[in-house]
Amino acid sequence: MYAMVAPPDNDVLWARALHVTLNGSPALTGVSLGVRESEILAVGGPRGSGKTTLLRCLSGQLLPHKGEVWFNSTPVHTMSPLVRERLRRDRFGWIDPKPRLVPELNAWENAALGLMLRGGARRPARTAAHEWLERLDIGGCARKRPHALTQAERQRVAIARALACTPSVLFADEPTAPLHRADRAHVLRTLTTAARSHGITVVLATHDADVAGLADRTVTLLDGRRVHTVHLPGDDLALAGAGGGAETAAANGAAEATETSGATESTGASGSGAGPGDPEGSGGADGSDTEGRAACSLSV
Numbered sequence: 322m323y324a325m326v327a328p329p330d331n332d333v334l335w336a337r338a339l340h341v342t343l344n345g346s347p348a349l350t351g352v353s354l355g356v357r358e359s360e361i362l363a364v365g366g367p368r369g370s371g372k373t374t375l376l377r378c379l380s381g382q383l384l385p386h387k388g389e390v391w392f393n394s395t396p397v398h399t400m401s402p403l404v405r406e407r408l409r410r411d412r413f414g415w416i417d418p419k420p421r422l423v424p425e426l427n428a429w430e431n432a433a434l435g436l437m438l439r440g441g442a443r444r445p446a447r448t449a450a451h452e453w454l455e456r457l458d459i460g461g462c463a464r465k466r467p468h469a470l471t472q473a474e475r476q477r478v479a480i481a482r483a484l485a486c487t488p489s490v491l492f493a494d495e496p497t498a499p500l501h502r503a504d505r506a507h508v509l510r511t512l513t514t515a516a517r518s519h520g521i522t523v524v525l526a527t528h529d530a531d532v533a534g535l536a537d538r539t540v541t542l543l544d545g546r547r548v549h550t551v552h553l554p555g556d557d558l559a560l561a562g563a564g565g566g567a568e569t570a571a572a573n574g575a576a577e578a579t580e581t582s583g584a585t586e587s588t589g590a591s592g593s594g595a596g597p598g599d600p601e602g603s604g605g606a607d608g609s610d611t612e613g614r615a616a617c618s619l620s621v
């Protein structure tokens with residue numbers, strides 16, 4: 322057992338040694354991670370590797386069985402359910418792989434829902450909803466109900482709803498899954514451009530290398546652990562092998578020095594996970610990062 326140590330100041334989200342078991346099977350086994358303010362972080366990995374579970378833990382939807390999650394230096398894992406709900410409502414946004422809209426409400430009402438749930442007035446919420454629908458190229462659908470929209474249009478409404486709230490952190494779980502390939506790039510560019518211009522931090526689960534290419538950084542999961550990645554042009558994210566050695570890039574600075582814009586990231590608990598005050602060393606928890614620099618030097 323270790324004492325709680327507050328995370329580094331420049332991390333808006335910080336998780337240490339997350340362990341989650343679902344129906345008796347391990348879904349996350351010692352994942353540590355830091356997400357910086359206004360960063361777009363892609364979480365890659367094959368199906369079933371733990372991406373959704375990690376996003377659910379980071380967003381306070383799911384409490385880890387072991388480990389810590391901090392938002393802006395406040396522990397989320399020890400919050401009461403009510404406080405966590407408020408945090409999710411007021412500061413976080415969420416986009417599912419499949420759009421979940423209220424069937425009785427039209428597109429703009431759905432897009433305005435988050436703002437109104439936060440207590441916003443109807444008129445400004447409607448204006449913001451219309452603006453976001455326009456930006457996502459579905460302004461003409463504003464008065465249609467979900468049943469009259471295509472799946473791609475519904476997903477754009479769900480994205481508009483998430484962005485309209487300008488959350489501190491937007492969690493997007495395979496947000497372009499229901500879209501055609503050509504549509505994906507456009508929607509993602511809109512999403513990432515909007516996030517950058519509004520200073521929204523984005524944590525984006527994906528197994529699509531094109532999607533990851535729009536991010537500032539990618540971390541990759543395999544079987545509930547973080548692994549080294551190599552990014553080859555035209556390839557999906559290639560796994561360069563699970564980390565298994567001792568942590569060497571323990572300090573934040575050391576880990577950050579290995580990263581380049583848009584490149585895949587070194588692994589393990591590094592990121593911001595093993596600050597100087599971390600008695601366990603997040604890498605120790607998941608037995609990871611040994612070759613941050615090597616991993617990055619393999620990136621192109």
Ligand SMILES: Nc1ncnc2c1ncn2[C@@H]1O[C@H](COP(=O)(O)OP(=O)(O)OP(=O)(O)O)[C@@H](O)[C@H]1O
Pocket residue numbers: 343344346347348366367368369370371372373374375526528
């Ligand atoms: N509700 C659940 N009950 C039992 N096991 C679950 C549940 N949800 C996820 N799992 C298991 O936990 C592991 C991680 O799943 P998770 O959905 O987080 O992975 P993922 O990387 O998001 O996959 P995908 O790309 O398919 O969404 C998998 O082995 C999965 O089968």
